[in-house]
Amino acid sequence: MGLKILEEHKPQSLSQKSHFTGCKSTAEWLLAQKAARPQVGIVCGSGLGGLGEMLKDQVVFKYEDIPSFPQSTVLGHTGQLVFGMLEGKPCVCMQGRFHLYEGHPVQKTTLPMRIFKLLGVKTVILTNAAGGLNEDYKVGDIMIIKDHINMPGFAGVNPLAGKNDERFGVRFPCMSDAYDRDLRQLAQDVGEELGYKDFLREGVYCVLGGPSYETIAECRMLHRLGADAVGMSTVHEVIVARHCGMRVFALSLITNKAVMDYNSEEKANHEEVLQTGKQRAEQLEKLVSSMVSRIKHN
Ligand SMILES: O=P(O)(O)O[C@H]1O[C@H](CO)[C@@H](O)[C@H]1O
């Protein structure tokens, strides 16, 4: 939808007022454009934007038209926010997310999570493309994320660093329950019913800053540390979503196998990542939509 925004109706930029007020006026602006208040927020990973196409009765906003919203710069991330109905539930879907390596401060990469919260979202479903570190994983496997390793966090890169705003959440949020157990079980049940058992996994996702892919030594180290998949996103969004009390479900599409062997000729590349996304898109979309149809909100 080509929305014409009158300059005088645009809220001030986030830097001009408090972060909370800025997020609130962006959420109110979106709702004022006839977007239905969503219950479920979906984030599409690299090459997985097709999830957004499933929504019915769409209202679409280009990121560049949304006040205070960052811009998408990565191939495979369209850069639009889609509101609509999925399986009878009002949803909002980000076709394109923000990564540290694009040059955004970590707080900016996670800004949409706070806008989701203020829009009324109760459950967030995040997807990503990731390299498989677990030697049992194959390209095309779908990994339900049960836990994460926030590698940039070890160096102080955490979206919650800085002054805490209690209107969003507490100073020291717990992360041991970040990935909702009931939603993970639901994904297992739905996956089994859909006949996905052979390629559905559950594991630990590790985030790095990117944009360079990992060296062989780094892959070996991450694997030894307990990571099953590696990527450059999701974890910071999860931290912010949990901080403000939304339920979180996340999954990785294993788009490539991490290179662990010095004799290997394989090389990680974004073309393979997007290609695998295309091949598994339909199944991934079916898994997410079937889950949404069964998610209950009070
Ligand atoms: O995590 P998403 O956004 O799916 O994208 C993944 O794919 C890109 C690398 O190919 C990186 O951005 C990595 O994080």
Ligand SMILES: Nc1nc2[nH]cnc2c(=O)[nH]1
């Ligand atoms: N860091 C990282 N991100 C990815 N995204 C998709 N594949 C990969 C990978 O192998 N490594």
